[in-house]
Amino acid sequence: MLxxxxxxxxxxxxxxxxxxxxxxxxxxxxxAHYQYLSLPPELGWLATPQAxxxxxxxxxxxxxxxxxxxxxxxxxxxQFALSAGSGxxxxxxxxxxxxxxxxxxxxxxVGAFVAVAxxxxxxxxxxxxxxxxxxxxxxxxxxxxxxxxxxxxxxAVAILWAPLSLALVLLFTLACGAAGLVAYRxxxxxxxxxxxxxxxxxxxxxxxxxxxxxxxxxxxxxDLRLGGRMRDALRGALGSGNSSAPRMEPGIQRDGGKAxxxxx
Numbered sequence: 001m002l003x004x005x006x007x008x009x010x011x012x013x014x015x016x017x018x019x020x021x022x023x024x025x026x027x028x029x030x031x032a033h034y035q036y037l038s039l040p041p042e043l044g045w046l047a048t049p050q051a052x053x054x055x056x057x058x059x060x061x062x063x064x065x066x067x068x069x070x071x072x073x074x075x076x077x078x079q080f081a082l083s084a085g086s087g088x089x090x091x092x093x094x095x096x097x098x099x100x101x102x103x104x105x106x107x108x109x110v111g112a113f114v115a116v117a118x119x120x121x122x123x124x125x126x127x128x129x130x131x132x133x134x135x136x137x138x139x140x141x142x143x144x145x146x147x148x149x150x151x152x153x154x155x156a157v158a159i160l161w162a163p164l165s166l167a168l169v170l171l172f173t174l175a176c177g178a179a180g181l182v183a184y185r186x187x188x189x190x191x192x193x194x195x196x197x198x199x200x201x202x203x204x205x206x207x208x209x210x211x212x213x214x215x216x217x218x219x220x221x222x223d224l225r226l227g228g229r230m231r232d233a234l235r236g237a238l239g240s241g242n243s244s245a246p247r248m249e250p251g252i253q254r255d256g257g258k259a260x261x262x263x264x
Contacts, residue, residue: 012158012165013090014111015172018118020151021086022059027155028090029055037159043093058082066144080116087115094158118169121176122147128183139183192219 016024025046032039032047045051062082065071072079091111092104129140150172158165191201200211204219 008164008166009094009158009162010091010107010111011114011169012154012162013094014087014114015118015165015169016151016155016158017086017090017111017115018083019122019147019154020059020062021082021115022055022057022062023152024090024155025086026052026055026059027152027159028093031159032093037094039093043089046089046093063148066147067141080119083115083119084112087111087113114169118172121173125176125180125183128180132183132186143179 013024013028016027028037029046029052031037033052039046062079065075065079088108088111091107091114095102095107125143126140129143132139150168154165154168154172157168188201191203194200194202194209194212194214195216196209196212196214198209198212198214200209202209202216206216207218208215
């Protein structure tokens, strides 16, 4: 049977993979590189300098993409695959591929499940917190900073003192549930009554009431373009690059009119 400390380490590292997949792999590889823990021969490549560099790049890429809502939408399935792969890897590395009575695939499946479950809870909280974003209030920014610290801290605790990591995972689950509930209550206050008088509370950007199915005027427009920020940034860069090109004065007619010559 598995010891409590070993099970806690598996759950802690897999939960960290659902928060910051690159961070859990990086800390596990650093611990093995400096011989704080031993890896099974099949996973000895995790402690190589090449793998450490790849994990640093992966963590930086992950932290960058988490801060852009458009990139998060594009890389949604890739993030699940990354978390599942990281969770399975750290679970096998912490227990050893030769796992007593449990087959390796079962250990990897448990690690992947814990990581994906943690990621799903995080995304659920993000959808609630994103609805509270305003020009002045940015709760999602603080949520991401908290996740950065928590993900790396959880992986470190799972390596240094495994039983505490299990308590942190449970605390994280309860905190996510409470944060999501608070965000939902706050978002409900900003809803408006359906203009048809059916009594439903609809969102400001809604164009149809979900209860009476009636078309309603949109009170707040939302930009739903995929990659809208990247497209705007590209257009801005192209516009600034063409700013030195000669332009027609506002008074010149565009339908067949010619711009005056600059040669005299």
